[in-house]
Amino acid sequence: MSDIATRxxxxxVDKLGVEEAEVTNEASFTNDLGADSLDTVExxxxxxxxxxxxxxxxxxxxxxxxxxxxxxLEEHAKV
Amino acid sequence: xQLKRVVVTGIGALTPIGxxxxxxxxxxxxxxxxxxxxxxxxxxxxxxxxxCELKNFDPLNFLDRKEAxxxxxxxxxxxxxxxxxxxxxxxxxxxxxxxxxxxVFASGIGGLITFQEEVVNFxxxxxxxxxxxxxxxxMILDIAAGHISMRHGFRGPNxxxxxxCASSTNAIMDAFNLIRLGKADIILTGGAESVISEAGVxxxxxxxxxxxxxxxxxxASRPYDKDxxxxxxxxxxxxxxxxxxEHALKRGAKIYCEIAGCGATADAHHITAxxxxxxxxxxxxxxxxxxxxxxxxxxxxxxxxxxxxxxGDIAEVKAITDVFGEHAFKVNISSxxxxxxxxxxxxxxxxxxxxxxxxxxxxxxxxINHFTDDPELDARLNFTFEKAQQRTVxxxxxxxxxxxxxxxCVIVKKFEA
Numbered sequence: 001m002s003d004i005a006t007r008x009x010x011x012x013v014d015k016l017g018v019e020e021a022e023v024t025n026e027a028s029f030t031n032d033l034g035a036d037s038l039d040t041v042e043x044x045x046x047x048x049x050x051x052x053x054x055x056x057x058x059x060x061x062x063x064x065x066x067x068x069x070x071x072x073l074e075e076h077a078k079v
Numbered sequence: 080x081q082l083k084r085v086v087v088t089g090i091g092a093l094t095p096i097g098x099x100x101x102x103x104x105x106x107x108x109x110x111x112x113x114x115x116x117x118x119x120x121x122x123x124x125x126x127x128x129x130x131c132e133l134k135n136f137d138p139l140n141f142l143d144r145k146e147a148x149x150x151x152x153x154x155x156x157x158x159x160x161x162x163x164x165x166x167x168x169x170x171x172x173x174x175x176x177x178x179x180x181x182x183v184f185a186s187g188i189g190g191l192i193t194f195q196e197e198v199v200n201f202x203x204x205x206x207x208x209x210x211x212x213x214x215x216x217x218m219i220l221d222i223a224a225g226h227i228s229m230r231h232g233f234r235g236p237n238x239x240x241x242x243x244c245a246s247s248t249n250a251i252m253d254a255f256n257l258i259r260l261g262k263a264d265i266i267l268t269g270g271a272e273s274v275i276s277e278a279g280v281x282x283x284x285x286x287x288x289x290x291x292x293x294x295x296x297x298x299a300s301r302p303y304d305k306d307x308x309x310x311x312x313x314x315x316x317x318x319x320x321x322x323x324x325e326h327a328l329k330r331g332a333k334i335y336c337e338i339a340g341c342g343a344t345a346d347a348h349h350i351t352a353x354x355x356x357x358x359x360x361x362x363x364x365x366x367x368x369x370x371x372x373x374x375x376x377x378x379x380x381x382x383x384x385x386x387x388x389x390x391g392d393i394a395e396v397k398a399i400t401d402v403f404g405e406h407a408f409k410v411n412i413s414s415x416x417x418x419x420x421x422x423x424x425x426x427x428x429x430x431x432x433x434x435x436x437x438x439x440x441x442x443x444x445x446x447i448n449h450f451t452d453d454p455e456l457d458a459r460l461n462f463t464f465e466k467a468q469q470r471t472v473x474x475x476x477x478x479x480x481x482x483x484x485x486x487x488c489v490i491v492k493k494f495e496a
Binding site for chain 2: 016017041042045048054
């Protein structure tokens with residue numbers, strides 16, 4: 001697993017209070033990990049903070065699974 | 080229309096001197112001070128460096144981590160004390176009509192700690208707004224009532240009540256009224272407050288409202304002592320399950336006491352100073368007596384607002400003397416804030432619980448920390464200094480007053496079928 005993937009999963013485990021094993025690439029924040037709309041906004045904010053980037057709203061709306069988050073951040077992260 | 084009778088059938092308490100009803104009551108009877116140096120933030124540069132914090136309180140003993148993170152500390156304590164009250168009353172969504180069970184829950188300030196964290200975080204940045212999506216729903220004061228309803232599935236009347244340090248007495252009054260008017264069978268009511276933060280302590284310090292007795296925190300809350308120098312901030316939560324009498328009898332509920340009457344008035348005088356003659360305080364007791372159909376002679380215990388401020392204590396005692404006449408020298412008076420500190424919006428319910436327990440057990444909790452008599456107070460008054468006193472307590476009255484000039488009063492009495 002890439003360094004970015006590890007950090008993304010750590011944030012998800014922390015914020016959503018889920019088990020690490022549940023945080024698979026296919027897992028959907030809302031359908032599989034129990035997130036509501038506010039939780040997903042908070043997750044995006046945490047990714048922005050952790051990776052020192054700004055994710056535009058229209059792109060944030062396309063990030064709905066763990067794998068999508070990792071892929072987006074691997075492409076855009078500055079650190 | 081015939082008003083219904085209202086009784087208390089459940090109690091939950093989370094206070095600086097005890098984390099449940101039994102511990103709290105033991106603390107009161109043993110004259111325990113809840114004051115100590117502040118642990119929730121570095122207060123070394125503050126004029127006041129102590130408060131009555133909750134002790135050994137870990138919200139994760141009651142709430143799961145995900146849940147605890149999304150709510151302010153005041154709501155955490157509200158949920159915990161209401162859970163205790165619900166268990167104590169033996170109610171759940173399957174043995175009550177959930178559409179007729181409400182929540183009327185107070186706080187004086189609400190999520191100040193959350194507000195502080197979010198604004199400090201924003202101010203440290205470059206001006207880009209990065210507010211947490213839970214900022215507003217954590218901060219708003221009504222959210223405690225909302226969370227309590229969601230937790231238990233109670234769908235009756237649901238709202239918050241605010242009148243600064245009188246808030247939770249006003250909440251009890253609203254709950255009492257809803258039930259006696261037949262609008263609900265049961266209401267969970269009370270209040271929660273947790274603002275022991277830089278903004279909370281710094282703000283009250285700026286008003287010169289807090290004691291600055293940093294060399295002896297435990298003796299700082301000393302209502303009616305000549306050398307009192309301000310209140311000691313407390314935190315915590317209390318919940319009462321108030322219930323329509325017939326409903327309680329039908330389900331065989333344990334009944335602590337009856338709520339006899341309530342009152343609310345305003346000083347219409349000053350934002351923070353009490354009326355010098357205690358006019359609003361006097362009127363609120365008169366209104367409560369009229370509401371209860373009782374006379375001062377029917378009361379055996381007065382739990383005062385008694386915050387340990389130079390002006391406030393005197394004004395309230397003047398009001399008591401005016402209203403009670405000769406009987407003022409026969410009642411027991413005490414300020415349990417000498418032990419709990421001033422729990423602000425939660426003070427009313429935490430002190431109503433002291434009154435209820437006094438009525439149930441026929442013991443009056445003391446006013447601790449008495450060193451020097453105040454020549455401005457009539458020596459014939461019994462402030463129950465230092466030690467709890469046993470006596471028959473037929474009925475007890477609790478006063479609370481809030482910044483803004485709000486006064487609220489509740490009278491509880493022994494339940495007699």
